[in-house]
Amino acid sequence: MRWKPPTSIHTRLTLWYTAVLLIILLVTSGFSYWLLALALTRDVDPVLLELAEVVRESVTAERGGSGASAAVADLDSGFRDQFVQVVDAQGVPTYRSTRLKGQALPLSAAARENAQKGKPTFETLRIGPRQMRLVTLPVVRGGRPAEVVQVAGSQARSHRALARYLETLVILIPLGLGLAASGGALMARKALEPVDRMSRSARRITAEDLSRRLELRGTGDELDRLADTLNEMLGRLEGAFGTMRRFSADAAHELRTPLTALKGGLEVALRAERSPAEYRQVLAAKLEEVDRLIRLAEDLLFVGRSGADLASPRAPVELEQVALEVLDVGALLARPRGVTVRMEVADAVTVLGHASALHRAARNLVENAVNYTPAGGLVEVNVARDNGIGLLSVRDTGPGIAPGDVTRVFEPFVRLDAARDRASGGAGLGLSIARSIVAAHGGTITLETSPGHGCRFTIRLPAVG
Numbered sequence: 486m487r488w489k490p491p492t493s494i495h496t497r498l499t500l501w502y503t504a505v506l507l508i509i510l511l512v513t514s515g516f517s518y519w520l521l522a523l524a525l526t527r528d529v530d531p532v533l534l535e536l537a538e539v540v541r542e543s544v545t546a547e548r549g550g551s552g553a554s555a556a557v558a559d560l561d562s563g564f565r566d567q568f569v570q571v572v573d574a575q576g577v578p579t580y581r582s583t584r585l586k587g588q589a590l591p592l593s594a595a596a597r598e599n600a601q602k603g604k605p606t607f608e609t610l611r612i613g614p615r616q617m618r619l620v621t622l623p624v625v626r627g628g629r630p631a632e633v634v635q636v637a638g639s640q641a642r643s644h645r646a647l648a649r650y651l652e653t654l655v656i657l658i659p660l661g662l663g664l665a666a667s668g669g670a671l672m673a674r675k676a677l678e679p680v681d682r683m684s685r686s687a688r689r690i691t692a693e694d695l696s697r698r699l700e701l702r703g704t705g706d707e708l709d710r711l712a713d714t715l716n717e718m719l720g721r722l723e724g725a726f727g728t729m730r731r732f733s734a735d736a737a738h739e740l741r742t743p744l745t746a747l748k749g750g751l752e753v754a755l756r757a758e759r760s761p762a763e764y765r766q767v768l769a770a771k772l773e774e775v776d777r778l779i780r781l782a783e784d785l786l787f788v789g790r791s792g793a794d795l796a797s798p799r800a801p802v803e804l805e806q807v808a809l810e811v812l813d814v815g816a817l818l819a820r821p822r823g824v825t826v827r828m829e830v831a832d833a834v835t836v837l838g839h840a841s842a843l844h845r846a847a848r849n850l851v852e853n854a855v856n857y858t859p860a861g862g863l864v865e866v867n868v869a870r871d872n873g874i875g876l877l878s879v880r881d882t883g884p885g886i887a888p889g890d891v892t893r894v895f896e897p898f899v900r901l902d903a904a905r906d907r908a909s910g911g912a913g914l915g916l917s918i919a920r921s922i923v924a925a926h927g928g929t930i931t932l933e934t935s936p937g938h939g940c941r942f943t944i945r946l947p948a949v950g
Contacts, residue, residue, distance in 0.1 A: 875947070875948040876943060885936045923946070926946055
């Protein structure tokens with residue numbers, strides 16, 4: 486079965502902490518073991534050198550092995566781990582410690598070379614089952630090395646000390662690692678406890694109740710910043726859900742009105758027998774309600790997916806051509822109302838975008854202006870350029886808008902003159918759609934107005950060329 490890593494952050498933190506600590510303990514323990522072995526060796530070497538110098542002085546005074554024998558007599562009675570050998574210039578042992586039991590201490594080529602130079606030599610070697618530390622010291626007579634004194638010391642004590650230290654490490658490392666892992670687990674649990682509380686609080690927040698917020702501890706640390714970020718996100722979600730609920734409620738209301746009128750008219754028509762002409766008249770009247778429902782459905786569909794539709798590749802669009810097309814639409818609407826529609830082009834302007842979407846935004850502005858301009862009034866469409874920005878403005882001589890309603894007119898389903906707008910078949914989505922189209926093209930739409938002096942809506946888009 487394939488091993489799967491733990492999913493809990495608490496467990497992973499504990500494992501990582503334990504693994505890192507194990508590596509640190511192994512490295513430090515190995516280094517300390519090496520330092521202890523080096524220190525024990527360095528402690529042995531001065532003792533052996535001191536003993537070798539005592540023997541050398543005795544050999545120098547007594548002229549040979551008899552001097553070594555006198556010096557070693559005391560050495561043998563006080564030390565059990567040291568072995569002495571004296572070798573003459575021909576390499577023949579003149580004295581050998583009785584504890585060597587017939588075994589000779591080796592005289593290496595390096596020791597011979599250093600002896601010629603009058604220098605001591607330290608070596609590590611194995612004699613039988615024992616590992617020894619050996620010092621070789623020359624005895625100089627007449628300026629030349631006549632004999633060589635060798636003193637060897639067993640390293641059994643050092644090895645026993647290292648073995649005991651290793652046993653101690655074998656016991657202490659797992660014990661310390663276990664205690665540290667337990668402490669690390671407690672610290673990880675304590676450190677992640679605020680995250681668990683935050684998770685429990687977040688699970689209690691649902692789409693039906695987005696007003697709740699995560700609690701801040703006031704420490705200003707990363708967890709507080711995370712909670713603050715999540716609270717900001719919840720605030721945005723609450724606003725978005727509120728907008729969606731209002732939009733859904735307004736859309737349902739707008740759909741219910743024509744459907745109710747359509748149902749009522751049909752019910753009245755079916756209450757009594759009527760002539761074909763009367764049925765035709767009723768059906769023609771209800772067909773207008775159906776058309777209104779279709780326009781409303783199209784507007785709702787556009788509002789719902791306009792962002793995705795306008796994200797596709799764009800092409801150059803002439804604002805003058807857009808203005809000409811909407812001018813024709815405006816003229817057809819304005820003729821029965823007694824409103825004049827005209828156009829003025831100051832500069833030819835090209836922008837990048839979707840011609841059909843920009844046409845719809847401009848048409849919504851023109852239709853809105855015509856609907857709110859009284860008979861004998863004027864609607865004017867202008868195209869101009871200003872510092873690399875393409876301008877398409879629609880001005881009317883209608884009643885204007887109160888300053889407090891300037892921002893509201895761009896919200897969905899807002900009708901400042903509800904009765905008049907219903908009569909025109911509108912649902913209050915035209916300006917909202919126009920703003921979303923312009924924003925998707927990287928532009929802005931503004932309103933200049935004052936009560937009694939009409940309105941001017943201006944679309945600003947980045948020009949090309």
